[in-house]
Amino acid sequence: MYNVKTYNAISQAGLDRLTNNYQVNKTDDADAYLIRSVDLHEAEFPKNLKVIARAGAGFNNIPLDRVTKAGIAAFNTPGSNANAVKELVIAMLVASARHMFAVANFSAKNIHADISLMKKTDDRFKGTELLNKRLAVIGLGHVGSLVANAANDLGMKVTGFDPFLSSDAAWNISNQIERAASMKAAIQDADFVTVHVPKTKETTGLIGAEELKQMKDGVHLLNYSRLGIVDNQAAVDALDAKKVASYITDFGDKVLYNREDVVVTPHIGGSTEEAEANGSIRGANIIMKYLETGNVKNALNLPDLNVPFNTPYRLTLIHENIPNMVGQIATKLADNDLNIEGMSNAAKDKTAYTIIDLDQEPYEDLVNELTQINAVIRVRIIKNQK
Template identity: 70%
Template sequence: MYNVKTFNAISQDGLDKFSDKYQINQIDNPDAYLIRSANMLDADFPENLKVIVRAGAGFNNLPIDRLSELGIAAFNTPGSNANAVKEVVLSMIIASVRHLFPVANFSANNLHADISKMKKIDPRFKGTEIRDKTLAVIGLGHVGSLVANAANDLGMDVVGYDPYLSSDAAWRIESDITRANTLEDAIKDADIITVHVPKNDETTDLIDEEAIKQMKTGVSILNYARLGIVNNQAVVDALDEGKVASYITDFGDDVLMNREDVVITPHIGGSTVEAEGNGAVRGAKIIQRYLETGNLSQSLNLPNMNVSMHSPYRITLIHKNIPNMVGQIATKAADNNFNINQMSNGAKGEMAYTMVDFCDEPTEQLLNDLKSINEVIRVRVIKRK
């Protein structure tokens, strides 16, 4: 019996995917964690914990390096909330050009005003259409590609920029979307700019004072990626100067408060019933696959390893990526008179992962010998059902 502990409200759609070999939230020393936004950066992880899955795209709430040191496989579910974010971004793009938020606020406080007459007095009441507007999409991954294609279908002139565009992502982009070679080329003529990149050292303050200088006057900026990718102080300064017309973001910040030209939503980009269900379902499948077969796909800290399990027993080893580890593992098996049916190895950065299949049940002596190898972090036995 495997045990899973959940954090946050995990969709029942995902919990229902666990087979009868799993217990949910029965013990505090489980085999797996299934989480959403719970902050695990300073958490004490139980000794039995083998895998942690973040049901969502981000993973800045996971201490990846420390999980690797403990031999815990880490995963997220990128793309599970992509459609939800796409839809809210499109709605915010339309809201920005039609000035829907200030107009709605006015109407709420002036219920009997004749809005048609107000258009002659206040320019906020005369919006524009998104058709033929230029949209710069920075980052063309799961979300960015959906935003770009949808905006293109709505008649916008879309320019995409992503220096790390994968071949798979490239196939997702419609052929008539312009692909810029630099950030400056993407943003210089844009009416609206939306960012969809992960947050890291390279993307922090990606949209800063210098980038804003390259934009045309009257641009609108959206950030539904991560706090810090857009430098909020630089945007506020540009709003004050009239360089930027509006800023819409999913991440609150003191510097943005109490401004009519800023719209802040409470981190709702991926918060839909469908998105939460998608993330939970994918998370449950990842946990079961890893615990029952040892196979890995798109792990955050371990290499992709997908090997069919035909033998009765499989040993998995998480270890440092150093020379002669495979040789040492094979030698320990031979010294214990175990014949290897199949052996696979892969590496990701400083971490490596080895799977060894046997016909005979591994002995405690073999397991102890494998654990004694320097730089081996975790040894686990899986029995084929």
């Protein structure tokens, strides 16, 4: 029986995918965590914890270095909320073009005013259309590619820029969307700029004072990636200078409050019933696959290794990516008279992962012996349930 502990409100759709081999929130000494946005940086992890699945794209709430050193596999579910974020971004593009929030607030505060007269004297009541306006999409992954395609369908002129664009993502982008060779080329003529990149050391502060200077006057800026991708103080300075017409973001910051030219939505980009169900279902499937087979695909801290499980038993080892590790492991198995039916190994940066299939049950003491090999982080024995 495997134990799963959840944090945040996890959609029941995912929990319903767990088989009878799993129980949920019965113990803190769990085999798996299924989480959303809970901050785990200060968390104490139980020794039994083997896998963390984040039901969502962002993973800056997981301390990857510490998790890896503890031999815990970490996964996210990129794309599970992509459509939800895309729809909100498109709504915000329309809202910014039509000054929707400013005029709605005016109406709420001036319920008896003659709006037909106000439209003649107040430019806020006269917006623009998205048709033929230029949109720069920075980041063309799961969300960015959907936003780019949807904006193109609305008749916008779309320019995309992503120095890390994968071949898979490229296939999802309409050939009508222009590919910019640089950030400057993407943003310099844009009426609207929206960012959709993961938060890393390289992307923190991606849109700062220098990038804002390169944009045309009156640009509308949107950030539905992560807090810190846009330098909020630089954005406020650009708003004060009338360089930026409006700034719309999903991430609160005190420097943004009480401004009519800023709209802050309360981190709701992926908060739809469908997105939360998609993330929890994918998270549950990841947990079951990893715990029951040891196979890995698209982990945050382990290499891909997907091996058919056709033998009665399997050993998995997380270890440092240094020479002679596989040789030491194989020697230890031979010393215990265990015949290796199959062995696979892969590495990701400084971490390696090895799967060994066996036709007989390994001794429990073997785990201790293998763990004692220098640079071995974690050893698991998995019994084939088929």
